[in-house]
Every structure is written in structure tokens, then in C-alpha cells.
Amino acid sequence: MAKIILLDEMTINQIAAGEVVERPVSVVKELVENSLDAGAGRIITDLEEGGLSSVTVADDGCGMNEEDLLLAFERHATSKISVVSDLSRIGTLGFRGEAIPSIAAVSRMSFTTRVAQAINGARAEAAGGSLLTVVPVGCPPGSTVVVKDLFFNTPVRKKTMKSPSMEGSLCGEIITRLALTRPEVSFELRNNGRRVFYSNGSGRLLDALISVYGAEQAREMILVDAAAGGMVLKGFTSKPALSRSSRSHITTIINGRYVQCAAIRGAVEEAYRTILPRGRSPVAVLEMTLAPELIDVNVHPAKLEVRLLEEKEAAELVIRTLKEALRVRTAIPSLKISQTLSGSRKDKRNFMTAPVLKTDDENKQQEFNLVKKEETDLSLDEETISRASGFEPFAAGFDGIAEAEEKIDYAGRQNKMPVLNVLAWLKPTYILAGGEDGLYLIDQHAAHERILYEECLARKIENPVQCLLLPVTLELDYREMAILSERIIWFNEAGFLIEHFGGNTFLLRGVPPHFPEGQAREFLLDMLDYFRERGPGAARAEFFNHLASAIACRNAVKAGERLSQSSMEALLDRLAGTENPFTCPHGRPTMICLSFEDLEKRFKRS
Incomplete structure (x- = not known):
């Protein structure tokens, strides 16, 4: 008995569909590219449930007559190429003739089309790869393709689909990409009857860029x-x-x-x-x-x-x-004077003051001062570090001036961090400290990162919000909008106050306490990129860990910032109180040790 057999037509179509149609976005891409090849000047894509229920693509292109419509459902039937040599000079987006039969093999499809010169158009109905009917109809010039019940006959693939918002966001992303490729074509995307993207088709790439990213980023x-x-x-x-x-x-x-x-x-x-x-x-x-x-x-x-x-x-x-x-x-980016929050009230007469949110514990107004950071002074004490990072002083009740000779007791810590005596600051970012077993070099940025990271995680359950004086405008593309809508509860729990302003515009009105000033927009966009990369598999705990790690990294004292003796001692004291004082949130070591034994070997004393 022969081991090699010829597959039946149904199996062949399923295999071809598996190569071309992975999810709703594949359907959108193939159909919209067909519309572009047909010379369309306007393309409207309508999704239901992110394309899981239905995908409709309508255009004003050249259309087809009934004879071509019948051939379009045949595999490898195309008007784009005719001989092998055409493959070396393809000028169209499609050319294989697989899109329509492959989509029809895993859905219920309706294809309505008319050429401009014809009185009537034609409509073809297909399901599961079988052409059911072809009838004459009245319709405008162009083509309208409706794809429903995608993967109705392949339940395994249907189960692998993501949420409607995620599938819809992928469709929105490919539409925006195609809008950038053809700025002369007007694209419109609707989801559940609501328009979520539009480009005017002016022919200018800059206009398409503004439609996708917004005017602010386009500048x-x-x-x-x-x-x-x-x-x-x-x-x-x-x-x-x-x-x-x-x-x-x-x-x-x-x-x-x-x-x-x-x-x-x-x-x-x-x-x-x-x-x-x-x-x-x-x-x-x-x-x-x-x-x-x-x-x-x-x-x-x-x-x-x-x-x-x-x-x-x-x-x-x-x-x-x-x-x-x-x-x-x-x-060259424009220079912006760095401004930070100050908790001190004694100098408020010298600076412009403004109200802050009422706290949860007491219904009173606080004031803060907008102070100009002295970038020329590299000597930072613990209060200066705290103001620059937006966090409270390192030690609870710390009055800002610690005695240099004061001994810090690390004994009894569960993490068994060694007792260290600060010796000096080593440019650009290291603290030299003596311990019982040798010389320790501490990375001030990594150490501060670990401290702030654990403090951020400890505060997340409080759900605090610090309102901004002026809201930050966010112009998002469709996929970013979908991701933000799907994860909005997590952002709220983290302390972000986000409000939909209409269209693809959102207003960020509040951020978590101690959030780095002037970085709200960049940080939020980075978080949306993070979700884009991770997909729907991102867990809530993973989100908060990533958030805390990023905030800590932005707030931590930077390399090159010289610390005073008291600041270094306060930093090590706070580090000793963390659960894991030996690595930063990214896994890099916070300290290394040069043992006395190693020193003796280096000096040839052993």
C-alpha cells in the first residue's frame, strides 16, 4: 500500500488557510491590501468583537465583474502576475491569489463587488471553503467583503484567540501601518460601531503620521x-x-x-x-x-x-x-530646567506656591515649592537626595544632619548584611566601606534602586494618587488605546488617574506619590510598550514589579552625584533594612567585597 497519498481539497484548503490566516488581523491585512491593489481611495474596516465575530472591509476600488468574482475563490487565481518572471518585479501587495480562498476556508464570507461601468454588481456567499451562491445585486462601485464566524470549523485554532480587545488592537496596529504606507488613501477603522482611527488621505506622510502618533509626537x-x-x-x-x-x-x-x-x-x-x-x-x-x-x-x-x-x-x-x-x-532637545518638590515651608515666600491634593488621613491642604535644582553643586546630603528623587528622607524621623561619627548598627538583621563603616566616596558612583571581613564597594545607584523598589511595592496596597497641577495629554494609537482600556484597573491600583478625553486622546491627571517629575508621559508609554511586547500573558504581580522597578530606577541617585558622609551612612542603613540588600531589582549586585585575605595576597603578605 502506498505511503504517499493525495490530500483531499478540504484538507488542502485548511493547510493553506493555516499559512495565511492566523487570527483576525491576518484577515484585515489581506483584505485591505487587496483594496489597495484595486486602487481604492477610501477603505473602511469595521470590526465586531475585535474581528472575532465579524470583519468588514469596504472600498471604492475598481471592483470585479461576476466572472472574476467566481475565479477569485479559486486557489492561486490572481490578476497580479501571469508568468514566472513576474515574481522578480512585483509591484503589488498581493500576487499569490491565496487570500480569498484561504479566508473563505475558515469562515462564512460574503463578497459584494461592482465595476464602475456595470449597472449591477454581484454577491458571492461561501462557507468553509465551499462557494454557495453567486447572485446579481445592486451596490456602489468597489468591493465589500464580510467575514463572519472566523475559525468556526477549526475549533482548536478558535480557542487560541485572545480577548476581543487584544485581537482588535492587533487589527488597529496593521491599519495604522498601512495608513503610513499609503498616505494618499483615507483609512477608517471602526470597532463595535465606534470609529477608533481615521486618516484623511491627503497624500502627505506627515498627516498620516499625525493621525497615528498625534501632533505632539509628530513635532x-x-x-x-x-x-x-x-x-x-x-x-x-x-x-x-x-x-x-x-x-x-x-x-x-x-x-x-x-x-x-x-x-x-x-x-x-x-x-x-x-x-x-x-x-x-x-x-x-x-x-x-x-x-x-x-x-x-x-x-x-x-x-x-x-x-x-x-x-x-x-x-x-x-x-x-x-x-x-x-x-x-x-x-538637539530643548533645555528644560529641572524642578523638584520640596516639603519645606520656611522658604515658600521666595517661590511660587500651589495647592496639592488632600491626603487620605486628614482633609487639609498642603503646599509645595517649585525649586530650581542647583546642578553645579555635586555635594548632596540626605535631604537633597530625597528631594531630587521625590522620596522622604532615608531614615524615619531623620532630621537632615546626621553626626558623621555616629555608628550605624546593622546587627540583628535577618538578611545578615555585614556591619559596615563608611570610609569614603569613590568617583563616579561607589561607596567605600570597611567590614569585619574586608573592603566593600557599594554601587550607590543600585543600592538606592533596591531601597526604592521595595518601598514602591510596599505602598501599592494603599492605592495613593498625587494629582498633577496640569494634566498630561496622551495621544495613543488604536492598539495602545485597547491595551490601556484592558489594563486600566491595574493602572488605577498603581496610583495613575487616567481620563478618556475623546477619540484617541487621554488625560493623565494623577500619578503615584514620589513619581519622577516630568516623566509621566514617557513612563506611561513605556508601560504600554511593555504590555505590547508581553501580550495578554502579563500578570498583575509582574506589572507591579515592573512598575516599581522602573520608578526606582528613575528616582535612584545617579552615578556622578557625590554623596556626603552622612548621606552614605543613611543609604547603607536603609539598604540593610531591605529584604534583599545584595542586588538591585534588575539583578545587578549592589556591593562587592575585597576580603582581607585577597588584600594580603595582593601585597604578598601571605
């Missing part, structure tokens, strides 16, 4: 325009003042196609390598145009990845162009 973008070796690079890239914690905001467009190209993304990161801090990525929308024969788009079932034949030359063009753009004066 921080630099125009890019260069050409070399037959390649043209255009678009926008962010100034150093605008960065994100995720690479997902680097949009690469090659010959009008949104793609994920590791070579181009790596080139963008290389251009910013010495400009942005480690772990930060720019916001960039880069469109590269090159000869069709220099790009292979037939390397991924969903056509999301491409292969460049002149990859090195393309990367060099990106690096050179971005570095030149970042050298100009417009890339």
Missing part, C-alpha cells in the same frame, strides 16, 4: 530624504528627545509595502546607538524605494518579511542618512 520628528545607488530613502525619524522602550515603533516600508526587515531595523538602531540610552529605540517611519528586481517578497506566507539583494548598501544608506539628519540643530 519631534525629523524629515529624511536621501538617495544613493538607485535607492531612495524618505520619511521621518525622531529627535533624541523622543524615544520608546520598544522597537515596534520603527516602521519600514519598501516599495510601498509594510515589511519587517531586520537589516533596515538594525541600521536604524545603529544610527542611534550613541545617541539614545541603552534599551531605548526611536520612532521612525522610513520608506525605501528600489528596483523591484532587488527585492524578494516571496519568502513569507503573509508577505511580512522580505529579502534585499543589496542589503549592505541599503543599511549603509539608512545609517548615513539618519546620522546626518540627527546632526542638524533641530535634533
Whole structure:
């Protein structure tokens, strides 16, 4: 009996559908790209339950006649290519002819279409890969495709789908990417009848950029325009003042196609390598145009990845162009005077004062002073450190002036941190301390991070909020809106007071106590990027740990900030009170020890 058999048509269609249709966003991508290939000037995408119940894509493109509509449900039937040689010069987004039959194989589909010259249009109904009916209908020019009950005949795949908000956010992300690739086309996205994204189709990339990221972030973008070796690079890239914690905001467009190209993304990161801090990525929308024969788009079932034949030359063009753009004066961030909160009232007559929220314990108003940080003074005592970080003094009841000769007792600590005697401060960030077993070097930033991290976790159950004098405006894309809506309870529990202002705009009116001033917008966007990367698997405890770690890192005393004797002693005293004084929240050591035995060996005394 033969071991190799021919698969039946149903199985073949299911396999093809598995390659092309992974989730609702796959349906949206394929149908919208078909609309773009049809020359549409306006595309409306309507989702129900994030696309799990239905996906509708309507356009004003060229449409099809009844004969072409019937052929569109056949596998590998396409109007984009005709011979093998066409694969080397593809100028359309689709070309395989798999989208319609693959989607129809795992859903109930209705396809209505009409060419402008025809009096009537036609509507085809299909379910589970079988074409049921084709009837003439009256309809406007263009095409409307309705996909319902996705994966109704593949229950295993249907069970792997995420929440409606998460699936809808993925659909919103691909729509915004496509809007950036085709600024001349008007895109509209609706979810459960509510419009969540719109681009006007003006033809200007800047307008599309504003639709996706908002006007405020668009102001921080630099125009890019260069050409070399037959390649043209255009678009926008962010100034150093605008960065994100995720690479997902680097949009690469090659010959009008949104793609994920590791070579181009790596080139963008290389251009910013010495400009942005480690772990930060720019916001960039880069469109590269090159000869069709220099790009292979037939390397991924969903056509999301491409292969460049002149990859090195393309990367060099990106690096050179971005570095030149970042050298100009417009890339230099504006200087902002650092202002901090002060708990002291004695000098309030010298500064502008403003009211703060009422506390939970007492219904009274407090005042705070906006004071200018003296950046020229590198000598910081414990009170200065506390003000700069937004936290209370290190020790409870600490009066700000500790006696230098006062001995700190670490005995009886459960974590068995050794008794240390502060000796000196070593530039740029180390505290030298003597212990019974040798010389200790303590990283002041890592130690302070550990202290603030555990304090943040201890305060989370109190659910405190510190209102801002002026609310922070957040303009989010659709996926960020969906993520924020899904996790809004967690943000509220953490102390963020967030209000929907309409459309894709939110107002941040409150932050947790001791939150670093002027970093609210960046921090919140980073948290949304974190959820984007982690997906729905992010746990609540993981969220609070990440939040506490990030706040602690931003507030901790920085390298290069010289500490006084009393400040160093207070820091070590507070560190000894933590559950784990030996590592920072990121796992780096807070201290290392050079034992007396090692010293004796170095000095040849043993």
C-alpha cells in the first residue's frame, strides 16, 4: 500500500488557510491590501468583537465583474502576475491569489463587488471553503467583503484567540501601518460601531503620521530624504528627545509595502546607538524605494518579511542618512530646567506656591515649592537626595544632619548584611566601606534602586494618587488605546488617574506619590510598550514589579552625584533594612567585597 497519498481539497484548503490566516488581523491585512491593489481611495474596516465575530472591509476600488468574482475563490487565481518572471518585479501587495480562498476556508464570507461601468454588481456567499451562491445585486462601485464566524470549523485554532480587545488592537496596529504606507488613501477603522482611527488621505506622510502618533509626537520628528545607488530613502525619524522602550515603533516600508526587515531595523538602531540610552529605540517611519528586481517578497506566507539583494548598501544608506539628519540643530532637545518638590515651608515666600491634593488621613491642604535644582553643586546630603528623587528622607524621623561619627548598627538583621563603616566616596558612583571581613564597594545607584523598589511595592496596597497641577495629554494609537482600556484597573491600583478625553486622546491627571517629575508621559508609554511586547500573558504581580522597578530606577541617585558622609551612612542603613540588600531589582549586585585575605595576597603578605 502506498505511503504517499493525495490530500483531499478540504484538507488542502485548511493547510493553506493555516499559512495565511492566523487570527483576525491576518484577515484585515489581506483584505485591505487587496483594496489597495484595486486602487481604492477610501477603505473602511469595521470590526465586531475585535474581528472575532465579524470583519468588514469596504472600498471604492475598481471592483470585479461576476466572472472574476467566481475565479477569485479559486486557489492561486490572481490578476497580479501571469508568468514566472513576474515574481522578480512585483509591484503589488498581493500576487499569490491565496487570500480569498484561504479566508473563505475558515469562515462564512460574503463578497459584494461592482465595476464602475456595470449597472449591477454581484454577491458571492461561501462557507468553509465551499462557494454557495453567486447572485446579481445592486451596490456602489468597489468591493465589500464580510467575514463572519472566523475559525468556526477549526475549533482548536478558535480557542487560541485572545480577548476581543487584544485581537482588535492587533487589527488597529496593521491599519495604522498601512495608513503610513499609503498616505494618499483615507483609512477608517471602526470597532463595535465606534470609529477608533481615521486618516484623511491627503497624500502627505506627515498627516498620516499625525493621525497615528498625534501632533505632539509628530513635532519631534525629523524629515529624511536621501538617495544613493538607485535607492531612495524618505520619511521621518525622531529627535533624541523622543524615544520608546520598544522597537515596534520603527516602521519600514519598501516599495510601498509594510515589511519587517531586520537589516533596515538594525541600521536604524545603529544610527542611534550613541545617541539614545541603552534599551531605548526611536520612532521612525522610513520608506525605501528600489528596483523591484532587488527585492524578494516571496519568502513569507503573509508577505511580512522580505529579502534585499543589496542589503549592505541599503543599511549603509539608512545609517548615513539618519546620522546626518540627527546632526542638524533641530535634533538637539530643548533645555528644560529641572524642578523638584520640596516639603519645606520656611522658604515658600521666595517661590511660587500651589495647592496639592488632600491626603487620605486628614482633609487639609498642603503646599509645595517649585525649586530650581542647583546642578553645579555635586555635594548632596540626605535631604537633597530625597528631594531630587521625590522620596522622604532615608531614615524615619531623620532630621537632615546626621553626626558623621555616629555608628550605624546593622546587627540583628535577618538578611545578615555585614556591619559596615563608611570610609569614603569613590568617583563616579561607589561607596567605600570597611567590614569585619574586608573592603566593600557599594554601587550607590543600585543600592538606592533596591531601597526604592521595595518601598514602591510596599505602598501599592494603599492605592495613593498625587494629582498633577496640569494634566498630561496622551495621544495613543488604536492598539495602545485597547491595551490601556484592558489594563486600566491595574493602572488605577498603581496610583495613575487616567481620563478618556475623546477619540484617541487621554488625560493623565494623577500619578503615584514620589513619581519622577516630568516623566509621566514617557513612563506611561513605556508601560504600554511593555504590555505590547508581553501580550495578554502579563500578570498583575509582574506589572507591579515592573512598575516599581522602573520608578526606582528613575528616582535612584545617579552615578556622578557625590554623596556626603552622612548621606552614605543613611543609604547603607536603609539598604540593610531591605529584604534583599545584595542586588538591585534588575539583578545587578549592589556591593562587592575585597576580603582581607585577597588584600594580603595582593601585597604578598601571605
